[in-house]
Every structure is written in structure tokens, then in C-alpha cells.
Amino acid sequence: MSEAILTIKNVSKRFGHYQALSELSLTVNRGDIYGLIGENGAGKTTLMRLIIGLSALHQGQITLLGENAGHYQQALRRTGAIIESPAAFPGLTVLQNLTLTAKQHGLAEPDLIAETIAFVGLTEKTHTKAKHLSLGQRQRLGLAIAILPRPDFLILDEPINGLDPAGIIEFRQLIARLNTERHTTILIASHILSELYQVATRFGIIHHGHLIKQLSKAELDEANRVGLMITVDQVQLASQTLDQAGFETFSVLDDHRIWLPQAHPDTGHINQLLVSQGIVVTALIQQSGSLEQYYTTLIAKEDNTHA
Ligand SMILES: Nc1ncnc2c1ncn2[C@@H]1O[C@H](COP(=O)(O)OP(=O)(O)OP(=O)(O)O)[C@@H](O)[C@H]1O
Numbered sequence: 001m002s003e004a005i006l007t008i009k010n011v012s013k014r015f016g017h018y019q020a021l022s023e024l025s026l027t028v029n030r031g032d033i034y035g036l037i038g039e040n041g042a043g044k045t046t047l048m049r050l051i052i053g054l055s056a057l058h059q060g061q062i063t064l065l066g067e068n069a070g071h072y073q074q075a076l077r078r079t080g081a082i083i084e085s086p087a088a089f090p091g092l093t094v095l096q097n098l099t100l101t102a103k104q105h106g107l108a109e110p111d112l113i114a115e116t117i118a119f120v121g122l123t124e125k126t127h128t129k130a131k132h133l134s135l136g137q138r139q140r141l142g143l144a145i146a147i148l149p150r151p152d153f154l155i156l157d158e159p160i161n162g163l164d165p166a167g168i169i170e171f172r173q174l175i176a177r178l179n180t181e182r183h184t185t186i187l188i189a190s191h192i193l194s195e196l197y198q199v200a201t202r203f204g205i206i207h208h209g210h211l212i213k214q215l216s217k218a219e220l221d222e223a224n225r226v227g228l229m230i231t232v233d234q235v236q237l238a239s240q241t242l243d244q245a246g247f248e249t250f251s252v253l254d255d256h257r258i259w260l261p262q263a264h265p266d267t268g269h270i271n272q273l274l275v276s277q278g279i280v281v282t283a284l285i286q287q288s289g290s291l292e293q294y295y296t297t298l299i300a301k302e303d304n305t306h307a
Contacts, residue, residue, distance in 0.1 A: 002029035002030065002031075003029060003030040004027050004028070004029055004030075004063070005028050005029060005030050005032075005064070005065060005152065005153050005185045006026075006027065006028040006051065006062070006063070006064050006065075006153065006187065007027050007061075007062070007063040008024060008025055008026050008027070008047070008051070008060070008061075008062050009025050009060055009061040009062075009063075010023045010024070010025055010059070010060040010061065011023070011024045011025070011047070011050065011057065011059065011060030011061070011062060012024070012058075012059040012060055012209075013043075013046055013050060013055070013057075013058070013059070013209075019209055020043050020046045020209050021043045021046055021047060021050075021209040022208075022209045022210050023060070023210070024043070024047065024060070024206070024209065024210065024211045025060075025211060026204045026211050026214055027214075028153075028185060028187055028202075029185070029202075030183075030185050031179070031183065031185060031201075032185055032186070032187075032201050032202050033175065033176075033179050033185075033186045033188065033199055033200045033201045033202075034185075034186065034187045034188070034200065034201070034202050034203070034204060035188055035189075035190065035196040035197075035199070035200030035202070035203045035204070036048075036187060036188065036189040036203075036204050036206065037189075037190075037193065037196065037203060037204070037205045037206065037291075037295055038189070038205065038206035038207060039207070039299070042206045042207055042208065042209070043206050043208075043209040044157065044189040044206055045083065045084065045157055045189070046209075047206070048081070048083050048155050048157050048187070048189065049083060050062060050069070051064060051069070051155065051187075052064075052076060052079060052081050052083070052155060053069060053070075053072060053076065054083070057069045057070060064076075064079065064153070065078050065079065065152060065153060077105070077149065078151055078152045078153060079151050079152070079153045079154070079155065080146035080147055080149065080151035080153070080154045080155070081146060081154070081155040081156075081157075082139075082142045082143065082146050082155070082156050082157060082159055083155065083157040084157060087142060087145050087146075088130040088138065088141045088142060088145060089130060090129065090130045090131035091129060091130075091131065092129065092130060093126070093127050093128055093129050093130070094117060094122050094125050094126050094127070094128060094130065094133070094141055094144075095113065095117070095126045095127060097130060097141060097145060098113045098116060098117065098144060098145065098148055099113060101145050101148045101149075102148060105148070105149045107148065107149060112148065113148070114126075116144045116147060116148050117144060119144070119147070119174075119177075120140040120141070120143055120144045120147075120174060121140060121170065121174075122137060122140055122141060122144065125137060135162055135163060135167070136163050136164065136166075136167030136170070136171070139159060139160070139163060139167070139171060140170075140171070140174070142159075143156075143159070143171075143174060147178065147182075147184070150182065151184065152183075152184065152185060153184070153185045153186075153187070154178065154184050154185070154186045154187070155186075155187045155188075156175070156186065156187070156188040156189070157189050158189055158190055158191065159171060159175075159188065159190070160172070160190060160192055160195060161190075161191075168192065168195055172195055172198060172199050175188065175199050176199055188200065193290070193291045193292040193295060194290065194291070194292065196291065197217075197220075197290065197291040200217065201216065201217050202214070202215065202216050202217065203215055203216075203217070203220060203291070205295060205298060205299075207299055207302055212298065212299075212302055213298060218262060220291065220294060221261070221262050221263065222261055222262070223289075223294060224288065224289030224290070224291075224293070224294055225261075225287060225289060226261070226262060226263055226287065226288045226289060227259055227260050227261040227262055227263070227264070227286075227287055228259075228260040228263075228264045228267065228270070228284065228285070228286055228287070229257060229258075229259055229283070229284075229285045229287055230257065230258045230259075230260065230270070230274070230281065230283070230284055231256050231257050231281070231282045231283040231284075231285075232256060232257075232258065232274060232279050232280065232281050232282065233256070233279065233280040233282070234278075234279050234280075235252055235254075235255055235256055235257070235258060237277060237278075237279055238258055238274055238277075238279050239252050239258060241273060241274055241277045241279070242258065242260075242270075242273075242274075245273055247260065249261055249262075256282075263286065263288070264286070267284045267286065270284065271284055
């Protein structure tokens with residue numbers, strides 16, 4: 001069973017008469033890259049601020065790394081966050097900023113700072129003041145500050161806002177490496193859904209302060225009918241061949257077509273496999289919807305229901 005790193009149960013938050021979050025529940029499991037999606041003002045930042053105790057929780061329950069909000073002892077030490085803007089001091093160099101963070105956390109390992117600077121690709125900028133870094137470099141310095149104490153859990157609010165395409169790809173790769181190499185569980189909010197799709201393993205969609213959907217990437221792909229459509233002359237034989245080759249889930253749609261759900265980058269291999277059995281393959285077509293399409297359709301349905 002998956003271990004929950006963050007559990008949010010029935011959390012509501014009001015600002016005066018304004019209901020920013022309503023009875024919101026979600027779970028982030030160890031190893032997830034959990035993508036939080038929602039339009040401007042949906043409540044993502046409000047939720048992130050509640051999680052790390054920047055804002056007081058009055059209704060509902062938040063459990064972070066086994067401790068309840070309001071009674072955190074170790075949970076915040078094990079959590080890194082970039083919420084709103086990165087925490088670097090503009091007049092300090094990259095090295096000075098990280099030295100300060102190390103002191104604040106009582107970290108004395110001599111190689112940790114240089115390793116972290118290298119991890120985010122800022123070695124050449126070690127002695128450059130934060131205010132002289134480009135936006136992308138400043139974002140990476142913010143990330144370095146957040147990950148220096150090697151947190152188990154990382155919260156990132158719109159970390160790629162304003163970055164150029166190359167900067168976005170670099171940042172996405174850093175997030176993926178943190179997750180695979182350092183096993184960091186990550187909660188990330190972003191409006192750039194095509195990027196979020198590429199990095200996240202689960203998604204939560206917030207709309208007007210409600211969580212309207214939580215789903216895994218596989219469920220999203222299934223809902224979007226992401227998969228491979230194969231058209232052949234002998235559907236029976238093709239089905240047996242795929243079965244024997246270990247393809248577990250596929251459906252025979254009619255006399256000629258087989259549907260393999262989820263993305264299959266190995267179309268060449270599948271083609272070869274079928275052709276080697278004397279099957280004529282007339283088409284192998286990858287079909288894909290997008291997270292953006294899924295999200296806009298869901299929001300439109302939701303708004304219609306409540307119109
Ligand atoms: N301190 C506050 N006082 C009053 N209203 C607030 C406060 N903080 C947030 N809000 C309101 O709560 C709603 C949710 O804001 P929040 O910043 O969480 O949205 P968001 O999903 O992060 O949006 P964005 O994508 O624009 O960052 C907004 O309507 C905002 O104006």
C-alpha cells in the first residue's frame with residue numbers, strides 16, 4: 001500500500017466572506033509528483049500556505065509526514081517549499097545564500113553546498129549575486145535553497161512562470177531528477193499544463209476552492225483515450241500474438257482493429273512482431289488527448305452543472 005506523505009481532509013478556508021477552499025480533501029503518496037491544477041484564484045496557493053503553516057488552519061485536517069498541522073515538530077524540517085517567490089537574498093551571492101540556508105538548518109557537511117549548486121546547474125554562477133542572475137537562474141537558486149536540506153517533500157507553486165522554453169525544460173528535468181534520484185515527493189502547481197503533464201504522476205484539479213477530480217496519469221491517459229490503434233488483416237492472430245508477447249491490456253474493437261491503451265513508444269517493435277507472423281499491418285496510429293483538453297472539458301461540465 002502507498003504511504004501517504006500528505007493527507008488533507010475536508011479543509012475549508014475563508015477570507016472574510018470569501019470561501020477560498022471548501023471541504024477539500026486530497027492525498028499525496030510517497031514518490032508522487034502531484035500536479036495541482038486550477039485557474040487563477042482557484043485556491044492552490046492558499047492550500048500550499050495552509051500545508052506549511054504560513055496560514056492558520058481552522059477547518060479540516062492536514063497531516064504532513066505523519067504530523068498534524070498546528071503540531072508540526074519534524075515535518076517542516078523535512079519539507080522544502082517555493083511559494084510565490086523564491087527565498088534568495090538579492091544582495092548575496094549564490095554561495096552566500098546557500099551558506100546562510102545551511103546555517104539556518106544546522107547543516108555542516110562541507111560538500112553539500114557545492115553539490116547542490118552543481119545539481120541545479122549554477123556552478124559557474126557560484127560567486128554571482130542573486131540580483132544579477134537571470135530569471136531562470138534565480139528560480140534554480142530558489143530550488144537549490146529549498147532542496148539543500150534534502151527534504152523528503154517539496155512544494156512548488158508555479159516554479160516555471162515566466163521562464164523561456166529552454167528554462168522550462170531544464171526546470172522540468174530537475175524536478176524529474178529530484179524525484180527519481182533523490183526520491184523526493186513533489187507537490188507542484190502550474191498553469192503550463194503541457195509541462196505538468198510531462199512531469200506529474202498524479203493530478204488534482206481545483207475549481208472554486210473544491211477538488212473536483214484527482215486522478216493518476218494512467219487514468220488521465222485512459223480518459224483521454226491515449227493509446228495505439230492497430231489495423232490489421234487478421235485480428236484473431238494479431239490478438240494472440242500480442243497476448244503471447246506479454247501485452248496485458250488491449251481490446252479487439254472489430255474485425256480489423258485492436259486498441260492498446262496508454263502510450264506505446266515502441267511501435268516499430270509491435271509492427272515487426274505482427275509482420276513476423278504474416279499479419280498485414282495497415283495502420284499503427286498513436287492517439288493522444290491532452291491534459292489541457294481534459295481540464296477544459298471537465299471545468300466546462302462543472303460550470304454547466306452549477307449554472
Ligand atoms: N489573505 C487573503 N485575503 C483575502 N483573500 C485572499 C487572501 N489570500 C487569497 N485570497 C483569495 O482566495 C482566492 C484563492 O487565491 P489563491 O492565491 O489560493 O489562488 P491560486 O489558485 O493560487 O491562483 P493563482 O493561480 O492566480 O496563483 C482568490 O480569490 C484570492 O483573492
